[in-house]
Amino acid sequence: EKQKLLGSVLKKGVETQVLSLAQQQLMQQHLDKITAEQTKKDTIKKVNDILFDPLSNTELKTTNIQAIMSNVLDGPATAKVKGEIIQEIINTVAGSSLEAQDKAAIIKGVGETIATHSDTSLSLPNKALIMASAEKGIAESQTNLPDRELMTKGLVDGIYEGKGGPEITKAVSSGIDNSNINDSEKEALKKAKDAASEAALDRDTQNLTEGLKGQNIEEHKPHDDIYNKAREVI
Incomplete structure (x- = not known):
């Protein structure tokens, strides 16, 4: 949910040009981090299911x-x-x-x-x-x-x-x-x-x-x- 919300805010911010470039980069980094953590969790669940x-x-x-x-x-x-x-x-x-x-x-x-x-x-x-x-x-x-x-x-x-x-x-x-x-x-x-x-x-x-x-x-x-x-x- 947090991932979707942040992605949506970032998209709107870019479209409406409300966010500065620095803010966009910071939000993107944060979003990438959340995405990576989620991918890690999903992947480990699949691995455990196999094991x-x-x-x-x-x-x-x-x-x-x-x-x-x-x-x-x-x-x-x-x-x-x-x-x-x-x-x-x-x-x-x-x-x-x-x-x-x-x-x-x-x-x-x-x-x-x-x-x-x-x-x-x-x-x-x-x-x-x-x-x-x-x-x-x-x-x-x-x-x-x-x-x-x-x-x-x-x-x-x-x-x-x-x-x-x-x-x-x-x-x-x-x-x-x-x-x-x-x-x-x-x-x-x-x-x-x-x-x-x-x-x-x-x-x-x-x-x-x-x-x-x-x-x-x-x-x-x-x-x-x-x-x-x-x-x-x-």
Whole structure:
């Protein structure tokens, strides 16, 4: 109601030119703040409905929360506000009564959604800012440290799954640094993040090695091509 009233007053004020530019800007800022808070509340209600739906399994919960995330990322809010909303979403998932493995799986999906989001609608610095907020949501959640470590690993796995660059992975460390937890917890979460990064890189290296083995490199060398081409010319 307050949102509608303020929007209506602002519209009339602009139309009748009663409000000065400074007053308009102040009212617009206030309206944006109220709108952001309302969006946050509505979004968290939807997330809770998904988390506590007894008929949906982890996979379905992940898909539905990914859809909500995409809507937030595509929305008109600033990157800062989007980050705040996503921090709340992650904090809600992390603090829920689901099993730690299930929470980590959902958060992996969230990491992938942010990492793969269109670069045209969300710039790389903004993506990094939002990823840092996501990790902050994990770090500051009211759950035990081993669970938070597992969820941090899940977020990093999601980034690698979504082919996110080093800026996005670094943002996870930034989220840990900026969270209001003690130093030993920060250290533990950073170790979990680094372990997940190393494991993901090892998997990539192994897959690449397997792929190259399959191509049987020894049989076909570039200099053979050059030699054959030279023979054709002769």
